[in-house]
Amino acid sequence: MAQPVQIRIVGAGMMVAAAVALSGCNDFVIGDRPPSTAPSEPATSASAPVSTSATPQALPMLPERPAPGEGWVAFTDEQRLVSFELPEDWTVEPIEDPGDGFEEGGLHFEVLNADGDAKAELHTRITPRRDECEQDAASPYTVLASEPVDIPSTAEAEGSIEPRFVLRLIQGFRFFSSYGVTDMVGGAENSACVLLNTVQGPEHIGLYSFGDRIALAALDPSQVGSGTESFPTIADAQKRFDQADFDQIRRMITSLQVAS
Structure with a gap:
């Protein structure tokens, strides 16, 4: 009765070895499925919004006036x-x-x-x-x-x-x-x-x-x-x-x- 069990183990080992050989990956694990990823789209650069507000205009200012006369x-x-x-x-x-x-x-x-x-x-x-x-x-x-x-x-x-x-x-x-x-x-x-x-x-x-x-x-x-x-x-x-x-x-x- 022990012989059939031994055959199943060997058979399973052969299947694993075959899977590894076909995949070409040394760390492949049964049950792993690489995640399906959507094709990446080229990134588009968002341009900075253009400001439409006008730059505040500085008001004219008087210069320093000379000191007035006495009193x-x-x-x-x-x-x-x-x-x-x-x-x-x-x-x-x-x-x-x-x-x-x-x-x-x-x-x-x-x-x-x-x-x-x-x-x-x-x-x-x-x-x-x-x-x-x-x-x-x-x-x-x-x-x-x-x-x-x-x-x-x-x-x-x-x-x-x-x-x-x-x-x-x-x-x-x-x-x-x-x-x-x-x-x-x-x-x-x-x-x-x-x-x-x-x-x-x-x-x-x-x-x-x-x-x-x-x-x-x-x-x-x-x-x-x-x-x-x-x-x-x-x-x-x-x-x-x-x-x-x-x-x-x-x-x-x-x-x-x-x-x-």
Whole structure:
């Protein structure tokens, strides 16, 4: 009975030997099946996505300005977009809430004298006014002072002029005064509904103003407030603006520099 068992073992060994010989592999094991692999496809290189966002353009900046004369200091905003000189005992305060009439991202500052009285405001990115003025609604105005200022203007509308510092009166039941920079004439035949103290600047500045108010109109008694400066006659206004403090105001405003 032992002989048949011996034959089966030998036969099995011969089958294994034959399988090894046919495979040509010394480590072949019965029951192994090489994994079937799909033909590999050539790798395709994925190109990096092309950025379509424009590179942010740097804003122009003012250079360092020379130190002003004795008793004066220079103010420049953090972005170096605007700069001007002022008396050393005057202060510049940011206006946190300038109210309506301005586009987003503008600069807003108030200049106070040593007594804390507001003497000028500086604004950029002012929303342009769209006032219609009928000739019979216009009020006479008078220019008391006018001088050129070296600040940028892109104004091309009818009535535009090279930027100037102006002091003007408009006549209502009294003579109302205002001063500031402008690049527009007041109106035809020295009559206007509104006198604008604004200059059309480059795109990053927009419409800007440096003066005691952005716009001046003739008021009636119900519209007059505590901050309104008015005079009974032109001569009275001239006396007021011949005083030394207005020379300081004029020098401060005409020292304005705007990055372009």
